[in-house]
Amino acid sequence: xxxxxxxxxxxxxxxxxxxxxxxxxxxxxxxxxxxxxxxxxxxxxxxxxxxxxxxxxxxxxxxxxxxxxxxxxxxxxxxxxxxxxxxxxxxxxxxxxxxxxxxxxxxxxxxxxxxxxxxxxxxxxxxxxxxxxxxxxxxxxxxxxxxxxxxxxxxxxxxxxxxxxxxxxxxxxxxxxxxxxxxxxxxxxxxxxxxxxxxxxxxxxxxxxxxxxxxxxxxxxxxxxxxxxxxxxxxxxxxxxxxxxxxxxxxxxxxxxxxxxxxxxxxxxxxxxxxxxxxxxxxxxxxxxxxxxxxxxxxxxxxxxxxxxxxxxxxxxxx
Amino acid sequence: xxxxxxxxxxxxxxxxxxxxxxxxxxxxxxxxxxxxxxxxxxxxxxxxxxxxxxxxxxxxxxxxxxxxxxxxxxxxxxxxxxxxxxxxxxxxxxxxxxxxxxxxxxxxxxxxxxxxxxxxxxxxxxxxxxxxxxxxxxxxxxxxxxxxxxxxxxxxxxxxxxxxxxxxxxxxxxxxxxxxxxxxxxxxxxxxxxxxxxxxxxxxxxxxxxxxxxxxxxxxxxxxxxxxxxxxxxxxxxxxxxxxxxxxxxxxxxxxxxxxxxxxxxxxxxxxxxxxxxxxxxxxxxxxxxxxxxxxxxxxxxxxxxxxxxxxxxxxxxx
DNA sequence: TTGAAAGCGCTAACAC
DNA sequence: GTGTTAGCGCTTTCAA
Numbered sequence: 145x146x147x148x149x150x151x152x153x154x155x156x157x158x159x160x161x162x163x164x165x166x167x168x169x170x171x172x173x174x175x176x177x178x179x180x181x182x183x184x185x186x187x188x189x190x191x192x193x194x195x196x197x198x199x200x201x202x203x204x205x206x207x208x209x210x211x212x213x214x215x216x217x218x219x220x221x222x223x224x225x226x227x228x229x230x231x232x233x234x235x236x237x238x239x240x241x242x243x244x245x246x247x248x249x250x251x252x253x254x255x256x257x258x259x260x261x262x263x264x265x266x267x268x269x270x271x272x273x274x275x276x277x278x279x280x281x282x283x284x285x286x287x288x289x290x291x292x293x294x295x296x297x298x299x300x301x302x303x304x305x306x307x308x309x310x311x312x313x314x315x316x317x318x319x320x321x322x323x324x325x326x327x328x329x330x331x332x333x334x335x336x337x338x339x340x341x342x343x344x345x346x347x348x349x350x351x352x353x354x355x356x357x358x359x360x361x362x363x364x365x366x367x368x369x370x371x372x373x374x375x376x377x378x379x380x381x382x383x384x385x386x387x388x389x390x391x392x393x394x395x396x397x398x399x400x401x402x403x404x405x406x407x408x409x410x411x412x413x414x415x416x417x418x419x420x421x422x423x424x425x426x427x428x429x430x431x432x433x434x435x436x437x438x439x440x441x442x443x444x445x446x447x448x449x450x451x452x453x454x455x456x457x458x459x460x461x462x463x
Numbered sequence: 464x465x466x467x468x469x470x471x472x473x474x475x476x477x478x479x480x481x482x483x484x485x486x487x488x489x490x491x492x493x494x495x496x497x498x499x500x501x502x503x504x505x506x507x508x509x510x511x512x513x514x515x516x517x518x519x520x521x522x523x524x525x526x527x528x529x530x531x532x533x534x535x536x537x538x539x540x541x542x543x544x545x546x547x548x549x550x551x552x553x554x555x556x557x558x559x560x561x562x563x564x565x566x567x568x569x570x571x572x573x574x575x576x577x578x579x580x581x582x583x584x585x586x587x588x589x590x591x592x593x594x595x596x597x598x599x600x601x602x603x604x605x606x607x608x609x610x611x612x613x614x615x616x617x618x619x620x621x622x623x624x625x626x627x628x629x630x631x632x633x634x635x636x637x638x639x640x641x642x643x644x645x646x647x648x649x650x651x652x653x654x655x656x657x658x659x660x661x662x663x664x665x666x667x668x669x670x671x672x673x674x675x676x677x678x679x680x681x682x683x684x685x686x687x688x689x690x691x692x693x694x695x696x697x698x699x700x701x702x703x704x705x706x707x708x709x710x711x712x713x714x715x716x717x718x719x720x721x722x723x724x725x726x727x728x729x730x731x732x733x734x735x736x737x738x739x740x741x742x743x744x745x746x747x748x749x750x751x752x753x754x755x756x757x758x759x760x761x762x763x764x765x766x767x768x769x770x771x772x773x774x775x776x777x778x779x780x781x782x
Numbered sequence: 783t784t785g786a787a788a789g790c791g792c793t794a795a796c797a798c
Numbered sequence: 799g800t801g802t803t804a805g806c807g808c809t810t811t812c813a814a
């Protein structure tokens with residue numbers, strides 16, 4: 145900047161103002177300086193600016209990247225979120241600092257102006273650990289009632305409810321839920337499902353399955369068969385589970401959707417091109433990421449921010 | 464730091480040395496200072512350090528996040544890479560700055576000490592754009608011969624070759640390749656496949672398919688049938704394609720693996736729990752990410768770094 | 783083994 | 799509309 149100032153015959157501060165679009169500077173002067181900067185390949189020194197402004201202009205995104213079979217954290221899911229987050233933060237002049245839980249002790253993370261937690265609900269210990277940093281924080285997932293964190297997540301209750309409605313309208317009266325309700329998000333799906341069916345006096349059966357694999361889905365259906373359970377609809381809380389369930393149903397000699405309706409969750413590409421094409425609950429990850437970003441930004445600016453749930457939609461295909 | 468110095472009755476610089484593990488400082492003094500720092504929740508100001516050291520201690524990772532059907536960029540893939548990158552860079556005291564191509568004009572990205580490009584091969588225009596930044600850069604994908612970029616990628620030629628060997632040992636003599644060889648990585652797979660088969664005097668058929676979906680795989684098989692092609696093995700360059708191909712084969716009234724052997728690529732979770740369980744070429748994304756990170760770090764330190772390909776392995780399951 | 787001085791590149795506050 | 803001064807918090811000389 146000092147060099148540009150010398151070249152332009154002006155002072156450093158005028159250069160600074162010109163480059164940061166300050167209204168204090170004469171438009172012509174500004175253009176001249178900008179041109180000079182371009183010409184000489186000038187680049188703003190972020191560290192110096194951040195030091196001066198006492199801000200890092202950075203938001204740390206802490207991701208659970210260990211692909212555990214326990215959690216649907218592999219899939220298109222995290223990338224969609226990250227895309228939305230990145231887009232929104234970049235537009236606001238903030239950087240996205242990507243870390244795992246282990247890496248979160250790094251000085252750069254501690255210095256972040258804000259924190260976004262992905263892949264762990266509010267219930268996890270991790271959240272409390274990061275609470276202590278005293279930095280604006282937003283969490284993806286399902287909120288706990290009475291919890292004071294800002295949580296953004298898709299409306300899992302609604303997800304359960306729309307599937308319930310769908311089944312009821314199809315005349316299904318013996319629905320089954322497959323999944324692991326000890327995950328808060330899954331628990332909400334189950335809840336929405338149960339409540340919406342309850343209105344019609346229907347009580348679904350819960351088949352608890354911890355793994356989110358196709359095998360696990362097939363196995364669940366085999367169990368139903370072994371227990372001679374009468375069922376005509378399955379709501380699986382992941383697409384892989386759903387696909388496995390369909391396989392199990394076909395092995396029983398029954399048809400989908402003739403004898404049994406099946407709906408999955410997440411609307412993964414594989415489901416759409418599966419045969420029969422899987423009906424599934426769709427969530428807009430990108431939008432979720434953008435919302436997460438906007439919330440941290442609000443908190444950073446000392447503006448209020450509330451938890452928010454995103455709508456989901458049922459994509460009805462052939463199952 | 465000045466505060467800590469006052470508290471300890473020492474000078475700023477001694478505090479700085481103590482906290483950065485300088486051998487110049489008395490071990491007892493160091494411990495005393497560290498204890499003090501902990502006690503008072505002292506946090507290093509990264510911007511100030513970076514300003515002084517004239518480094519950002521940041522590596523920008525530029526990801527193509529638009530999930531195009533053209534490329535398998537959704538999937539576990541990028542997260543595995545990102546995990547490896549993050550792990551390695553964090554351990555070296557560097558931060559991972561995540562951006563998209565659009566966001567790459569941000570000042571923070573321009574200030575990065577290094578660049579990692581994901582999701583676009585060396586052939587893309589994007590690479591040349593980033594070249595101009597004059598920052599150490601490493602690219603994921605397939606290299607071009609004669610190209611001077613540092614490229615890390617899995618050994619796609621080997622991937623093709625192991626599948627060829629596998630087919631030959633099974634007695635298959637009429638193999639087909641399904642995929643889009645205009646992608647450099649896919650092109651290499653095809654090449655390895657063709658060359659390894661050529662040794663045995665076998666010439667595979669290329670079924671060009673641009674989409675990496677299951678439908679596209681099914682369609683490819685239907686085309687083979689319509690053209691009355693005699694085939695007994697299919698190498699699909701994605702798992703989704705392979706699954707679609709298997710469906711097509713079954714619709715023809717033929718069996719997998721009885722009549723036709725099928726191998727996919729990427730070894731996605733869905734393939735393993737597909738029925739029949741899909742054989743696939745496995746790549747170690749995590750390791751790839753770590754390697755990418757180590758290469759940029761080397762370049763940043765002005766050490767030499769060469770392109771490198773990672774081995775892949777064929778996971779033989781039921782197809 | 784410790785310290786004093788200097789300065790990295792930027793911008794807010796206050797003149798003019 | 800432009801300039802001067804000062805200082806953000808750190809580490810590399812150089813000196814003791």
